[in-house]
Amino acid sequence: MLARKSIIPEEFGLSGLVSRVPRKPVFRDRVNKARFIAKNGSCTLAHKNIREQGRFLQDVFTTLVDLKWRYTLVIFTTTFVSSWLLFAMCWLVAFAHGDLDPERQNRTNCVTNVTSFTSAFLFSIEVQVTIGFGGRMITEECLAAIAFLITQNILGLIINAVMLGCIFMKTAQSNRRAETLIFSRHAVIAVRNNRLCFMVRIGDLRKSMIIGATVRLQVVRKTTTPEGEVIPIQQIDIQTESAITSNSLFLLAPLIICHVIDKTSPLYDLSAMELQCSDLEVIVILEGVVETTGITTQARTSYVSEEILWGHRFVPIVTEEEGVYSVDYSKFGNTVKVNTPLCSARELDEKPSILIQTLQKSELSHQNSLRKRNSMRRNNSMRKSTGSLRRNNSNLAKVQFFTPGDSVQNLNAVT
Numbered sequence: 001m002l003a004r005k006s007i008i009p010e011e012f013g014l015s016g017l018v019s020r021v022p023r024k025p026v027f028r029d030r031v032n033k034a035r036f037i038a039k040n041g042s043c044t045l046a047h048k049n050i051r052e053q054g055r056f057l058q059d060v061f062t063t064l065v066d067l068k069w070r071y072t073l074v075i076f077t078t079t080f081v082s083s084w085l086l087f088a089m090c091w092l093v094a095f096a097h098g099d100l101d102p103e104r105q106n107r108t109n110c111v112t113n114v115t116s117f118t119s120a121f122l123f124s125i126e127v128q129v130t131i132g133f134g135g136r137m138i139t140e141e142c143l144a145a146i147a148f149l150i151t152q153n154i155l156g157l158i159i160n161a162v163m164l165g166c167i168f169m170k171t172a173q174s175n176r177r178a179e180t181l182i183f184s185r186h187a188v189i190a191v192r193n194n195r196l197c198f199m200v201r202i203g204d205l206r207k208s209m210i211i212g213a214t215v216r217l218q219v220v221r222k223t224t225t226p227e228g229e230v231i232p233i234q235q236i237d238i239q240t241e242s243a244i245t246s247n248s249l250f251l252l253a254p255l256i257i258c259h260v261i262d263k264t265s266p267l268y269d270l271s272a273m274e275l276q277c278s279d280l281e282v283i284v285i286l287e288g289v290v291e292t293t294g295i296t297t298q299a300r301t302s303y304v305s306e307e308i309l310w311g312h313r314f315v316p317i318v319t320e321e322e323g324v325y326s327v328d329y330s331k332f333g334n335t336v337k338v339n340t341p342l343c344s345a346r347e348l349d350e351k352p353s354i355l356i357q358t359l360q361k362s363e364l365s366h367q368n369s370l371r372k373r374n375s376m377r378r379n380n381s382m383r384k385s386t387g388s389l390r391r392n393n394s395n396l397a398k399v400q401f402f403t404p405g406d407s408v409q410n411l412n413a414v415t
Contacts, residue, residue, distance in 0.1 A: 036220045036233065037283050041178060041300035064166045065173075072170065076163050083159060084128060087152045088121040091145075110142035128156040177290050180205040181299035185333040187282065188312040189261075189275075189340070194355065196261045196345045198238075200284055200303070201314050203254035203332060210288035210297070213249040215240060215257050219266045220302075221280040236266045238282075248288075253318055253327055257284070261345040272310040272342040280305060311340035 035044050056063045064072060091111060113136045114120050123136045127149060138145050184201040191197070204210060219236045241258045249255060261267045270278060286299045312335040317328045341347075341354050348355050 035302055035304065036281055037300050037302040039301055041175075061162065061166065064162075065169045069170070072166065076167070079159055079163065083152075083155065084121060084124045087128065087148065088117065088124040090148050090152075091120040091123055092117070109139060110145040111138050112136060124152070127152050172293065172295065175297070177206075177293075177295070177297040178299035181210070181286055181297075182332065183284060183286075183299075183301040184314070185307070186312075186335065187303040187308045188314060188335055189308060189310045190313045190338050191340055191355070192258060196341070196348060198259040198261060198265075198267060198282070198308075199256050199314065201254055201256050201332065202251070202284070202286055203327075203329070204251050205329075208291045210251050210286075211291050213251045213286060213288035215249060216285045216287070217257070217259055218283045218285070219280055220283055221266075221278070238265055238267075251288070253325065254329075254332065256314055263349075265345070268345050271344040271347070274344070275305055275308060275310060278305050282308070309335060310342070311337055313338045 038044055064075065067075075091114060111120075111123060114123055119136065126132055126136065138149055140146070182203050182205060187198060187200045189196065189198050192199070202215065217238045217240055219238055220233055221236075223231050223234045225231065238259050241260065259265065259267075266280070267275075282303045284301050284303070288297060289295070290297050315331055315334045315336055317331045317334075319326050319328070343351075343354060
């Protein structure tokens with residue numbers, strides 16, 4: 001059977017009407033870009049298909065330090081138990097010497113009171129750990145036993161030195177100190193000293209300072225050369241004001257690190273819209289020497305385009321209270337909006353009028369805010385004054401005034 005045609009034409013049907021309705025464009029969230037440096041400073045680079053694994057064994061100490069704690073403890077325990085078991089089998093030289101032969105009861109044994117593998121294992125532990133309970137001891141009967149004693153002592157000292165040094169280095173790693181070096185959650189771009197600047201805030205939570213602290217900024221992005229070569233990770237160093245004026249930072253209180261976006265900056269051609277669409281990543285590296293231990297430490301973080309706020313400025317967090325400077329870390333990452341041109345730094349250099357207009361707008365907004373504050377203060381003061389007048393009037397209404405004639409009449413009425 002043939003399909004029956006509908007009486008209503010297709011263009012006037014439900015599907016046709018829906019197709020004619022203009023649809024709003026749907027903006028899909030951009031897929032999260034792989035970060036080169038995570039917010040906590042760890043590198044997110046994965047090493048695959050490494051064929052020469054033996055290179056890691058050539059530097060065993062560094063490999064042990066880089067391992068996780070659970071693997072380090074397993075290796076620590078396995079190494080000591082294996083060495084004790086190995087030398088326990090060596091101390092069975094007493095069996096080879098015939099110390100367990102009942103016919104040799106009147107002769108001197110190599111090791112006294114070693115009658116089984118368990119006793120040999122306990123004697124191995126006593127020798128290597130230098131416990132020395134006194135029940136088992138070596139004699140001068142066998143030269144082989146003396147050689148085993150010297151060998152076990154030397155190897156035991158080497159194992160102790162390596163394992164204790166490894167555990168000490170793991171507990172005193174420089175990244176532990178970097179946990180108290182903090183960065184602002186977002187970076188900001190705003191006008192400072194009539195120049196467009198990229199700014200981040202850094203701080204130290206400990207009272208012990210970082211000596212010779214230096215800050216480096218790098219822009220990591222994917223680029224393509226004129227020859228068509230694709231560079232997936234291109235690192236470009238950018239200068240900061242601290243690097244230009246001095247060699248190190250005095251990180252006594254939280255500081256705002258400022259990068260002036262000039263002609264040499266990789267951010268020179270980026271506007272506010274282009275920044276949101278770009279795949280660049282700004283890496284901030286803070287290095288210095290720990291004052292208490294003398295170990296060099298490094299703290300890192302990064303900012304992708306979504307974490308860079310255009311037209312914002314950090315709020316001040318250092319105040320003076322009773323002759324002492326106080327830092328409010330609850331406002332460490334807080335920002336406020338300011339009037340900032342949305343164009344790139346190149347356009348600002350080519351058209352200075354844009355910056356002048358922005359400064360005039362910011363000045364007008366600042367004056368308006370001051371006027372609002374003054375008007376609010378005046379209104380509050382007027383409210384307080386009117387309230388006090390009302391209280392005085394109410395108090396005056398409660399007081400009764402008597403004339404001399406009224407007082408005489410009242411006295412006559414009483415009498």
